Amino acid sequence: xxxxxxxxxxxxxxxxxxxxxxxxxxxxxxxxxxxxxxxxxxxxxxxxxxxxxxxxxxxxxxxxxxxxxxxxxxxxxxxxxxxxxxxxxxxxxxxxxxxxxxxxxxxxxxxxxxxxxxxxxxxxxxxxxxxxxxxxxxxxxxxxxxxxxxxxxxxxxxxxxxxxxxxxxxxxxxxxxxxxxxxxxxxxxxxxxxxxxxxxxxxxxxxxxxxxxxxxxxxxxxxxxxxxxxxxxxxxxxxxxxxxxxxxxxxxxxxxxxxxxxxxxxxxxxxxxxxxxxxxxxxxxxxxxxxxxxxxxxxxxxxxxxxxxxxxxxxxxxxxx
Numbered sequence: 001x002x003x004x005x006x007x008x009x010x011x012x013x014x015x016x017x018x019x020x021x022x023x024x025x026x027x028x029x030x031x032x033x034x035x036x037x038x039x040x041x042x043x044x045x046x047x048x049x050x051x052x053x054x055x056x057x058x059x060x061x062x063x064x065x066x067x068x069x070x071x072x073x074x075x076x077x078x079x080x081x082x083x084x085x086x087x088x089x090x091x092x093x094x095x096x097x098x099x100x101x102x103x104x105x106x107x108x109x110x111x112x113x114x115x116x117x118x119x120x121x122x123x124x125x126x127x128x129x130x131x132x133x134x135x136x137x138x139x140x141x142x143x144x145x146x147x148x149x150x151x152x153x154x155x156x157x158x159x160x161x162x163x164x165x166x167x168x169x170x171x172x173x174x175x176x177x178x179x180x181x182x183x184x185x186x187x188x189x190x191x192x193x194x195x196x197x198x199x200x201x202x203x204x205x206x207x208x209x210x211x212x213x214x215x216x217x218x219x220x221x222x223x224x225x226x227x228x229x230x231x232x233x234x235x236x237x238x239x240x241x242x243x244x245x246x247x248x249x250x251x252x253x254x255x256x257x258x259x260x261x262x263x264x265x266x267x268x269x270x271x272x273x274x275x276x277x278x279x280x281x282x283x284x285x286x287x288x289x290x291x292x293x294x295x296x297x298x299x300x301x302x303x304x305x306x307x308x309x310x311x312x313x314x315x316x317x318x319x320x321x
Contacts, residue, residue, distance in 0.1 A: 008067040010044030076144035095287035121179035137180035156215035181273035189300035192318035200300035
C-alpha cells in the first residue's frame, strides 16, 4: 500500500474563513486517497517548515500531497516547501515550486504572458501611478495573495483628480494596479491526462442584480462572507453550448497557452475577463486551486463527469519527482 503525507498550512490562531478553508481540503483529500487504497496522514506546516520537511525525509512517504497555500498566512512564501521537497527528492503533487512562484506573483506572471503573446490587462506598480490614463478604470490588487484577499468593491477606481490618495504609501513589493476589464468573468479549470492537459467545462461567474454602482468582481465578500449581497449574488454557471463558440475557443486556447508557458502540472485554474468586443484577458493563474467540494475546480470536474477518486488519480499520475 502506498503511503502519502498531506501537507498544508497550519492556520494561525484566530484564523478567518479564507485560511481555515484548507482544513476542508485536507479532509476531502484524505478521504479520497483512502478510497484509492492509499495510506494517508497529515502534517501541518508552520514557520518551522525546515524542521517539518526534515521530519518528512525521515518518515519516507511514497509521495506528498501538497496543500500548502502560505506560511504564516503569507502567500509569497508558498513555494518554499515544494522547493525543499524538490531538494530532498520527495515526490509531490500539483505544480512545481517554480510554477507556483511564477504564478503567485501576478506582476511576474503578467509580464511573462505579455512576452508570450497571451492577452492580459496592462498593469502598473504604485510608484508608476503617473502612467495611469485619466478617465480609465483600474483595480488595485495584492501581488502575492489569492482567494480575493485584499480586494473590496473600493478596489475598483477611476483615474481622476484625487485618486492618488488611494495609492499613497503602497509598496511596490505587495500591490499593483491593473487595467479593469469591464465585462464578463470566466474560470477555466484544467488537469493532467494521459494525452496532455484537459480543459474542463468552462464556468462563468454571473453577477445577479449588480447595478452600475457595484463593480462586477469577485471580492472578499463574494468569496467568503456568507449572508452578504455579494456572496449570495455571484453565481457560478456552466453555460456549455450556450456560450458563443468564438469566446469558448479563445478561453480554451489561453488556458492551454498558460499551462504550457508556466510548465503547469497536476491541476490548475485560469481566470479571465471578456470585454464587450469578446476580447479575452487572463487575470490570474491559480496553480493548485482549492480542491474542496464547493470550489470551482471540483465543480468543473463534476460537470465534466469525473468523480473525486478519478481526479485524484490524474493528479497523482503527474507527480513532481
